[in-house]
Amino acid sequence: MALLLRGGRVVDPSVGLDEVCDVLIRDGLVVEVGVGLTMPKGEEVDCTGMVVMPGLVDAHTHLREPGREDEETVASGTRAAAAGGFTAVCAMPNTEPVADEGAAVRFLLEKAETEGAVRVHVIGAITAKQEGRALAEIGDMASEGAVAFSDDGHGVADAGTMRLAMDYIKRFGVPVVSHCEDTALAGRGVVNEGVVSTRLGLPGWPAAAEEVQVARDIRLAQLTGCPLHLAHLSTAGSVALVRDAKSRGLGVTCEVTPHHLFLDEDDITAAYDTNMKMNPPLRTAEDTAGLLAGLLDGTVDCIATDHAPHAAHEKALEFELAPFGTTGLETALALVATHVVAAGTADWPQVAQWMAHGPRAALGLPEVRIEPGAVADITIVDPAQEWVVEPGGFVSKSRNSAFLGRTLTGRARDVLIGGYFALRSGKVVV
Amino acid sequence: MLSNKHILGMDDLSADDIARILETAESFAEVNTRRIKKLPTLRGLTVVNLFLEPSTRTRTSFEIAAKRLSADAINFSASASATVKGESLRDTAATLAAMSCDLVVVRHKYAGAPRMLAEMMDCSVVNGGDGIHEHPTQALLDLYTMKRALGRLEGLRVGIVGDISHSRVAGSLVPALRKVGATPVVIAPPTLLPSRPDVLGAEVAWDLDEQLASLDVAYMLRVQMERADGMPFPSLREYARFYGMNAARLAKMKPEAIVMHPGPMNRGVEISADVADGDRSLVLTQVESGVAVRMAVMYLLLGGADSGVAA
Amino acid sequence: MSGSGKAKAVVLDDVAIDRALTRIAHELLEANKGAEGLALAGIVTRGAVLAQRLATRIKEIEGTEVPVGTLDISFYRDDVATRLNPEVHRTDLPFDPDGRCVVLVDDVLFTGRTIRAAMDALMDYGRPSCVRLAVLVDRGHRELPIRADYVGKNVPTSSREQIKVRLLETDGEDTVLILGEDGEE
Numbered sequence: 001m002a003l004l005l006r007g008g009r010v011v012d013p014s015v016g017l018d019e020v021c022d023v024l025i026r027d028g029l030v031v032e033v034g035v036g037l038t039m040p041k042g043e044e045v046d047c048t049g050m051v052v053m054p055g056l057v058d059a060h061t062h063l064r065e066p067g068r069e070d071e072e073t074v075a076s077g078t079r080a081a082a083a084g085g086f087t088a089v090c091a092m093p094n095t096e097p098v099a100d101e102g103a104a105v106r107f108l109l110e111k112a113e114t115e116g117a118v119r120v121h122v123i124g125a126i127t128a129k130q131e132g133r134a135l136a137e138i139g140d141m142a143s144e145g146a147v148a149f150s151d152d153g154h155g156v157a158d159a160g161t162m163r164l165a166m167d168y169i170k171r172f173g174v175p176v177v178s179h180c181e182d183t184a185l186a187g188r189g190v191v192n193e194g195v196v197s198t199r200l201g202l203p204g205w206p207a208a209a210e211e212v213q214v215a216r217d218i219r220l221a222q223l224t225g226c227p228l229h230l231a232h233l234s235t236a237g238s239v240a241l242v243r244d245a246k247s248r249g250l251g252v253t254c255e256v257t258p259h260h261l262f263l264d265e266d267d268i269t270a271a272y273d274t275n276m277k278m279n280p281p282l283r284t285a286e287d288t289a290g291l292l293a294g295l296l297d298g299t300v301d302c303i304a305t306d307h308a309p310h311a312a313h314e315k316a317l318e319f320e321l322a323p324f325g326t327t328g329l330e331t332a333l334a335l336v337a338t339h340v341v342a343a344g345t346a347d348w349p350q351v352a353q354w355m356a357h358g359p360r361a362a363l364g365l366p367e368v369r370i371e372p373g374a375v376a377d378i379t380i381v382d383p384a385q386e387w388v389v390e391p392g393g394f395v396s397k398s399r400n401s402a403f404l405g406r407t408l409t410g411r412a413r414d415v416l417i418g419g420y421f422a423l424r425s426g427k428v429v430v
Numbered sequence: 431m432l433s434n435k436h437i438l439g440m441d442d443l444s445a446d447d448i449a450r451i452l453e454t455a456e457s458f459a460e461v462n463t464r465r466i467k468k469l470p471t472l473r474g475l476t477v478v479n480l481f482l483e484p485s486t487r488t489r490t491s492f493e494i495a496a497k498r499l500s501a502d503a504i505n506f507s508a509s510a511s512a513t514v515k516g517e518s519l520r521d522t523a524a525t526l527a528a529m530s531c532d533l534v535v536v537r538h539k540y541a542g543a544p545r546m547l548a549e550m551m552d553c554s555v556v557n558g559g560d561g562i563h564e565h566p567t568q569a570l571l572d573l574y575t576m577k578r579a580l581g582r583l584e585g586l587r588v589g590i591v592g593d594i595s596h597s598r599v600a601g602s603l604v605p606a607l608r609k610v611g612a613t614p615v616v617i618a619p620p621t622l623l624p625s626r627p628d629v630l631g632a633e634v635a636w637d638l639d640e641q642l643a644s645l646d647v648a649y650m651l652r653v654q655m656e657r658a659d660g661m662p663f664p665s666l667r668e669y670a671r672f673y674g675m676n677a678a679r680l681a682k683m684k685p686e687a688i689v690m691h692p693g694p695m696n697r698g699v700e701i702s703a704d705v706a707d708g709d710r711s712l713v714l715t716q717v718e719s720g721v722a723v724r725m726a727v728m729y730l731l732l733g734g735a736d737s738g739v740a741a
Numbered sequence: 742m743s744g745s746g747k748a749k750a751v752v753l754d755d756v757a758i759d760r761a762l763t764r765i766a767h768e769l770l771e772a773n774k775g776a777e778g779l780a781l782a783g784i785v786t787r788g789a790v791l792a793q794r795l796a797t798r799i800k801e802i803e804g805t806e807v808p809v810g811t812l813d814i815s816f817y818r819d820d821v822a823t824r825l826n827p828e829v830h831r832t833d834l835p836f837d838p839d840g841r842c843v844v845l846v847d848d849v850l851f852t853g854r855t856i857r858a859a860m861d862a863l864m865d866y867g868r869p870s871c872v873r874l875a876v877l878v879d880r881g882h883r884e885l886p887i888r889a890d891y892v893g894k895n896v897p898t899s900s901r902e903q904i905k906v907r908l909l910e911t912d913g914e915d916t917v918l919i920l921g922e923d924g925e926e
Binding site: 193194195198199200201203204206270271272313316317318319320321 | 438439441518519520538539540541542543545546560561562563564598601624625626627629630
């Protein structure tokens with residue numbers, strides 16, 4: 001069957017496209033892009049005023065299945081992804097049990113096949129049980145389709161272990177995704193060490209705890225030749241290290257999250273809102289400025305959500321006891337639309353780069369383009385829609401958003417995966 | 431009668447509130463010298479001491495204060511409570527709220543817990559110490575003690591010596607001193623200072639000896655011997671050598687200057703035995719003041735909002 | 742009741758206040774058969790002033806110093822939970838009430854609740870052999886079975902009216918006023 005996306009602003013920087021035109025889709029593929037297209041038979045979708053872009057990918061998602069199905073499942077997490085405009089997510093391995101063997105990867109991919117609303121890529125663990133000691137069954141997982149390896153949630157404390165892992169992983173041609181946290185420096189820290197830790201009497205997690213591992217892992221990437229992707233960078237200093245590495249031609253990529261871009265430590269008030277408790281923690285205004293500058297100059301490759309759903313009763317604990325993280329799939333695109341596009345800092349082609357092409361390139365995922373012959377994974381955004389982030393409005397099973405109460409401008413209207421709607425007129429339809 | 435229904439931190443108290451609490455405490459101090467130390471003032475009201483971290487001294491002080499005001503004081507402590515069985519603070523708060531108490535004093539291992547309680551309960555909440563954050567009634571009793579000893583607060587230079595970064599006492603005392611026009615000076619090795627001491631609003635010094643001559647009060651903090659993550663200095667002996675109050679250091683201070691300590695003291699570490707027991711140490715006065723100040727806090731929080739004209 | 746407020750009227754002027762206190766001092770001494778064993782406890786703030794003046798009168802009459810103290814009854818009120826005294830003063834009784842005849846002194850006797858609180862406060866300091874009550878003005882409307890032993894002047898009032906006692910030491914003049922029903926001065 002054919003689908004004609006009529007009259008949207010079609011944006012794809014990978015093919016130099018940014019114009020109001022039509023996109024014709026047939027049998028799951030883009031077949032024609034141009035003005036005044038016609039089709040003998042099929043459905044026409046009015047995209048006037050919309051932005052039509054390559055489908056977004058989240059490089060950093062916690063689906064919580066298996067183990068914490070009360071917080072999120074493959075079914076609910078992928079539906080939340082569709083609602084947020086994503087056509088694919090990359091599932092992190094810190095589940096219960098940890099995805100550290102081929103069977104776990106296969107389980108997730110099969111689950112996604114039958115229950116998923118968007119595509120799911122699986123990231124396997126670097127070390128067994130993510131304990132930072134023995135290597136996980138990396139080859140087994142790679143054979144089952146793991147796209148990258150990460151001990152996300154923990155830094156790999158021992159440099160020798162990290163070096164070993166990178167040396168081993170490089171033959172599979174996939175990147176290591178590094179969660180940079182030197183636990184000896186971060187300690188029991190729950191907020192940025194500095195003003196906020198002093199003000200609220202909370203243990204601090206200094207910027208240096210991230211930066212020393214960023215520096216270490218860049219050196220190890222150089223030593224081993226293994227591609228390195230740095231997860232959720234939170235400090236301007238980390239971005240500077242990546243900028244330097246890239247200038248030296250190293251195979252290093254990195255991501256930043258919407259919460260580190262659009263929130264800072266001053267958002268953690270005497271209310272001790274645990275939805276503001278992140279790992280790495282919210283940093284200073286100078287850091288958020290540094291992250292944005294990194295995106296704009298290309299040092300930062302992509303925006304990833306680090307979607308971290310948590311049970312309400314666990315987020316309701318004391319700040320120091322509550323788990324880290326915020327949900328992000330359903331707010332990421334809207335936050336970027338509001339604070340970057342509507343604010344005039346960047347335009348939609350850059351958003352497509354950061355949220356569609358950047359993550360695919362960083363993790364070696366199949367490219368998606370809006371050109372004849374390409375798979376029709378497409379996100380259609382209403383850039384003018386105003387909406388309020390409300391606890392009752394989430395598709396995700398969890399509501400622990402750091403952005404509750406915010407009014408945002410811009411929201412995904414439709415998501416097409418292989419030519420089929422996963423989101424249509426703002427409703428998840430699979 | 432105070433600006434806020436709760437005392438969760440010094441931010442909840444204005445300079446006027448502090449003055450009123452200290453004045454009211456003077457009247458209660460008089461009561462505490464009587465043969466019959468009990469007042470009928472808060473008869474019929476219930477004060478819950480929710481101590482989810484052990485602290486016999488503070489709990490006892492609040493308990494005596496409540497009992498001297500004829501309130502029913504109920505101790506709900508960690509060892510006896512369900513919290514050890516994993517009941518969340520919110521569940522505990524809901525349970526207490528259902529029992530309709532009038533004031534909850536909470537001591538908790540984690541910063542911000544008193545605010546969580548305050549949000550969940552209709553009654554007043556007093557922070558009896560939360561994590562490494564604040565301990566406002568300790569700061570109030572310290573102000574009271576300084577004022578009684580030195581006759582004023584404004585213009586005093588108060589050196590707070592020791593583990594500033596892990597001290598809820600310093601967390602409240604520094605802003606309290608600023609509110610009453612005194613100058614707090616935090617004195618510690620860099621490893622015991624918060625990463626941004628400038629945020630505290632105190633002067634910062636690494637060298638105690640350089641400060642001695644200018645101080646009106648030397649406030650010695652307790653060295654926490656039970657720290658899990660190791661001592662942030664080489665040895666107790668070395669700590670005492672650089673930061674311990676002793677007769678030689680006391681001799682370098684102004685003749686009227688006083689020494690204070692929130693207790694319990696490690697004699698021979700942050701304070702030598704002769705200074706601790708000497709006539710310039712106000713350690714016991716602090717304990718005594720604690721009851722009067724906590725009585726004043728309870729009285730002013732539980733008294734009606736409508737001030738009325740005396741009949 | 743706005744607009745219907747009565748003009749204020751002087752109930753006692755400075756001469757009358759002086760005369761009343763002198764008479765009360767005489768009555769006290771007569772009833773006690775001298776100043777022996779007598780002590781005065783003034784209720785803050787104006788009762789304390791009046792107690793001081795009575796002591797001075799007694800000294801003038803008998804040549805004896807009678808111990809005088811002040812009682813703050815804030816902590817003994819029966820309505821703390823709904824109404825709080827904005828200012829708490831110190832109680833200062835420089836004598837042991839045990840075995841003495843303690844005279845409570847206040848400016849106005851109204852519902853009697855203040856006196857009830859004052860008696861409770863006094864009892865916490867000791868066990869007087871007897872307690873008497875002296876007031877400058879008794880305006881009626883008692884809510885408790887309390888009666889003054891010595892009264893400067895009985896002033897019948899409506900419960901909506903206010904009695905205002907102003908004394909030299911606290912207010913710069915000696916006068917007792919009755920204020921209109923809406924309390925306007």
